[in-house]
Amino acid sequence: MQVIVKSNVMNKLELYPKLVTGEIGGLMNVKEQKNKLIIEDIIILKQKVGGAHFRLDEDALFEFLKTNKRRAHRFKGWWHSHANFEAFWSGVDDATFDMMAGMSKFALGVVTNKRKNQVWKIVSNDGTIEVPEVIIEKSSFFKKLLMWNKMKKEVQEKVSEDDITITEEGDVEVVEFDSKEFESEEEGEDDWRNNVYETD
Numbered sequence: 001m002q003v004i005v006k007s008n009v010m011n012k013l014e015l016y017p018k019l020v021t022g023e024i025g026g027l028m029n030v031k032e033q034k035n036k037l038i039i040e041d042i043i044i045l046k047q048k049v050g051g052a053h054f055r056l057d058e059d060a061l062f063e064f065l066k067t068n069k070r071r072a073h074r075f076k077g078w079w080h081s082h083a084n085f086e087a088f089w090s091g092v093d094d095a096t097f098d099m100m101a102g103m104s105k106f107a108l109g110v111v112t113n114k115r116k117n118q119v120w121k122i123v124s125n126d127g128t129i130e131v132p133e134v135i136i137e138k139s140s141f142f143k144k145l146l147m148w149n150k151m152k153k154e155v156q157e158k159v160s161e162d163d164i165t166i167t168e169e170g171d172v173e174v175v176e177f178d179s180k181e182f183e184s185e186e187e188g189e190d191d192w193r194n195n196v197y198e199t200d
């Protein structure tokens with residue numbers, strides 16, 4: 001299975017983890033094509049903070065799917081960041097996969113961190129696991145910079161303490177915002193970028 005990651009999605013996957021101190025995550029809007037999954041967008045959902053690992057908040061998830069009925073079938077993916085820890089699938093993550101795959105034929109997931117490491121997998125509702133071929137649409141530096149500035153502003157405007165809500169559009173809110181993060185952005189290993197191809 002191929003997974004196509006649009007440039008705006010890749011930018012968000014890289015930038016949101018840098019905009020918060022702790023872990024963060026949400027859903028992916030996935031369009032299915034023959035032998036291909038295209039990630040159209042990612043959103044952030046309310047989440048439990050303070051645990052060892054991020055976990056999709058089931059109440060927030062079902063609330064979101066209920067209020068977005070027409071689009072709900074598209075959210076077959078989930079993403080999260082382990083902040084400063086390694087990107088790997090934990091036992092808690094596998095439980096989330098089971099929940100997500102149980103609502104559909106399968107669930108696509110990516111775990112990332114502040115160093116931009118990424119690990120992808122697809123779990124089917126029969127328990128089958130597949131590591132997809134990930135194809136990334138390149139982003140221009142300029143576009144990335146524009147998104148960074150927009151997202152930085154969004155987070156600065158919306159976030160206070162642990163206040164997290166979901167807007168009508170499925171936009172976002174974040175946890176434990178720390179403005180110092182912006183000054184200390186460091187470039188990490190870009191190993192997974194070996195898989196970068198032009199898509200057009």
Ligand SMILES: [Zn+2]
Pocket residue numbers: 053054080082088089090093111
């Ligand atoms: Zn995790």
